[in-house]
Amino acid sequence: MKLPPRTVERLSKYRRILMEQSSEEEAHIFSHNLARLLNITPEQVRRDLMLIGLTGNHRKGYNIQALLKLIGKTIDSYDPQYIAIIGMGNLGRAVTAFIRKSESRLRIVAAFDIDPMKINHEIAGVHCYHVSETKQIIKKLDISIAILTVPPDAAKNIARILTESGIKGMLNFTSVHLDIPDDVYLKDYDIITSLEEIGFFIKAK
Amino acid sequence: MKLPPRTVERLSKYRRILMEQSSEEEAHIFSHNLARLLNITPEQVRRDLMLIGLTGNHRKGYNIQALLKLIGKTIDSYDPQYIAIIGMGNLGRAVTAFIRKSESRLRIVAAFDIDPMKINHEIAGVHCYHVSETKQIIKKLDISIAILTVPPDAAKNIARILTESGIKGMLNFTSVHLDIPDDVYLKDYDIITSLEEIGFFIKAK
DNA sequence: TAGATTGTTAATCGATTAACAATC
DNA sequence: TAGATTGTTAATCGATTAACAATC
Numbered sequence: 001m002k003l004p005p006r007t008v009e010r011l012s013k014y015r016r017i018l019m020e021q022s023s024e025e026e027a028h029i030f031s032h033n034l035a036r037l038l039n040i041t042p043e044q045v046r047r048d049l050m051l052i053g054l055t056g057n058h059r060k061g062y063n064i065q066a067l068l069k070l071i072g073k074t075i076d077s078y079d080p081q082y083i084a085i086i087g088m089g090n091l092g093r094a095v096t097a098f099i100r101k102s103e104s105r106l107r108i109v110a111a112f113d114i115d116p117m118k119i120n121h122e123i124a125g126v127h128c129y130h131v132s133e134t135k136q137i138i139k140k141l142d143i144s145i146a147i148l149t150v151p152p153d154a155a156k157n158i159a160r161i162l163t164e165s166g167i168k169g170m171l172n173f174t175s176v177h178l179d180i181p182d183d184v185y186l187k188d189y190d191i192i193t194s195l196e197e198i199g200f201f202i203k204a205k
Numbered sequence: 206m207k208l209p210p211r212t213v214e215r216l217s218k219y220r221r222i223l224m225e226q227s228s229e230e231e232a233h234i235f236s237h238n239l240a241r242l243l244n245i246t247p248e249q250v251r252r253d254l255m256l257i258g259l260t261g262n263h264r265k266g267y268n269i270q271a272l273l274k275l276i277g278k279t280i281d282s283y284d285p286q287y288i289a290i291i292g293m294g295n296l297g298r299a300v301t302a303f304i305r306k307s308e309s310r311l312r313i314v315a316a317f318d319i320d321p322m323k324i325n326h327e328i329a330g331v332h333c334y335h336v337s338e339t340k341q342i343i344k345k346l347d348i349s350i351a352i353l354t355v356p357p358d359a360a361k362n363i364a365r366i367l368t369e370s371g372i373k374g375m376l377n378f379t380s381v382h383l384d385i386p387d388d389v390y391l392k393d394y395d396i397i398t399s400l401e402e403i404g405f406f407i408k409a410k
Numbered sequence: 411t412a413g414a415t416t417g418t419t420a421a422t423c424g425a426t427t428a429a430c431a432a433t434c
Numbered sequence: 435t436a437g438a439t440t441g442t443t444a445a446t447c448g449a450t451t452a453a454c455a456a457t458c
Contacts, residue, residue, distance in 0.1 A: 003405070004424070004425065005402060005406070006424090006425065006426090007425090008401070008402050008405045008406070009395075009398050009399075009402050012395075012397070012398040012401040012402065013382065013395070013398055016380065016397065016398070017382065030438095030439070030440095031439075031440075032439090037382065038382050039382070039384055040426095041426075041427065042439090042440095043426075043427055043428075043429095044425095044426065044427080046439090046440065046441065046442090047425095047426085047427095047441090047442085049440095049441095050440090050441060050442070055440085055441080056439080056440055056441085057434075057439090057440085058432085058433050058434040058438080058439050058440055058441095059433090059434050059438085059439075060434095060439095061439075061440085062440090074405075075401055075404070075405045076401075076404070077404060077405075077408045081404050081407070083400070089299075090295070090298060090299035090302055090303075091299040091300070091302075091303055093295060093299070094294070094295035094296040094298070094299040094300075095296070095299075095396065097295055097296075098295075098296055098396060099396065099397070099400070102380065102396075102397050104397050104400075104401070106397065106400050106401070106404075144407055145400065145403055145404065145407070147400075168407035169403035169404070169406065169407045170403075171396070171399055171400060171403060175221065175307065177218065177222065177242065177243050177244070179244055185403050185406045185407050187399050187402070187403055189394060189396075189399070190214075190217075190218070191300065191303060191304065191376070191394075192217070192221065192304070192307050192309050192311065193214050193217040193218055193221070194214075194376055194392050194394070195288070195304070195309075195311050195350065195352075195376060196213070196217040196280055196281075196309070196311070197210060197213050197214050197217065197392070198350055198374035198375075198376060198390050198392055199280070199281070199282060199286050199311075199350065199374070200208070200213045200279075200280045200282075201210070201213070201374065201390045202286070202349055202350070202373035202374045202390050203282045209448070209449065211448090211449065211450090212449090235414095235415070235416095236415075236416075237415090245450095246450075246451065247415090247416095248450075248451055248452075248453095249449095249450065249451080251415090251416065251417065251418090252417090252418085252449095252450085252451095254416095254417095255416090255417060255418070260416085260417080261415080261416055261417085262415090262416085262458075263414075263415050263416055263417095263456085263457050263458040264414085264415075264457090264458050265415095265458095266415075266416085267416090
């Protein structure tokens with residue numbers, strides 16, 4: 001199914017926010033109520049739900065269970081998608097712990113580092129391999145997504161290894177620009193740029 | 206000066222990438238060379254530079270020093286903008302260390318937590334205050350940007366306190382949707398949603 | 411002058427919002 | 435029926451890309 005990236009992001013958020021406040025709530029929700037939970041417009045909600053083919057009730061709104069089920073069917077993959085995290089420094093460990101705490105289907109199944117103290121230990125609940133094993137382990141464990149939390153000078157090289165290993169998506173926390181093929185879905189989390197952007201837009205003049 | 210958010214982001218990246226590989230390089234750069242460094246089109250580079258009023262040389266391209274200086278003048282604030290980080294758990298400490306290591310003008314001047322072990326200590330190089338002091342410290346130290354790395358259930362309350370303290374921008378690492386006034390510039394770093402988005406776009410079918 | 415690059419406007423693309431008929 | 439909401443198309447907005455004259 002073909003969906004705009006922004007719609008996919010919102011579907012993920014609809015699901016999370018509705019799962020959090022489930023049970024206690026009603027069985028149905030109106031587009032304007034769901035919109036208010038995320039500070040967006042009701043039109044946007046209706047359009048997103050239309051795109052995934054959910055049809056609501058003109059009296060009661062959208063059935064929440066049906067909505068959750070359809071979002072799952074739309075954005076989740078049938079086969080589990082496994083995640084690796086490369087670089088188990090402070091940021092790597094923190095991100096790993098963060099994801100493991102979240103109630104999501106996301107499964108981190110391998111960590112990689114070069115520190116001998118970490119290799120073959122559980123770090124933040126995940127087995128840590130040496131970076132030199134990246135290619136084999138990624139293939140062996142059928143890992144399709146990588147999270148990059150390595151130091152800047154290691155980023156480009158690791159990105160190359162990951163692409164060669166057949167990784168399909170990357171979340172890049174390093175502030176380094178990665179030049180990878182188009183068929184790898186890359187999402188940059190550039191903290192420095194984001195803070196500079198915030199800085200610009202709140203400037204007095 | 207009024208600039209599109211995407212342009213501001215790219216200006217930040219032009220600067221970073223040019224500073225990294227400075228000195229050794231030439232004094233000038235062509236739009237297509239700068240474009241290639243970031244995998245964007247030369248048109249986009251020229252348009253961005255046009256927007257900030259930089260004029261290049263038809264023979265030699267853009268003067269790198271002039272470019273860097275103008276980007277600084279455009280996106281940096283004259284008065285320093287101070288940053289606070291709220292929540293000194295794993296993620297908070299990692300993000301703090303990450304920013305401090307970066308060569309940028311970004312200055313984290315205060316951290317906040319509720320753990321008595323941390324209060325009044327230096328954590329990741331930053332003095333840690335108790336969350337109850339947030340409002341006073343933010344005003345006293347003239348902090349305009351906050352980074353939120355608190356647990357999900359604390360997020361909404363802290364966001365309210367921050368807004369009341371007059372914060373102007375926020376980088377939100379919690380996966381919680383924050384309902385804050387329009388005059389606070391909010392940037393969400395929703396790791397779970399981003400990974401689910403990647404998952405969707407790399408799906409087989 | 412010929413060739414390459416800049417600077418800028420127009421066209422296109424993608425996403426959001428407005429509008430409103432259909433329906434419960 | 436009257437009123438509220440959905441579903442969907444059209445209009446708008448923002449950002450990117452194409453096109454090309456001006457210029458070194």
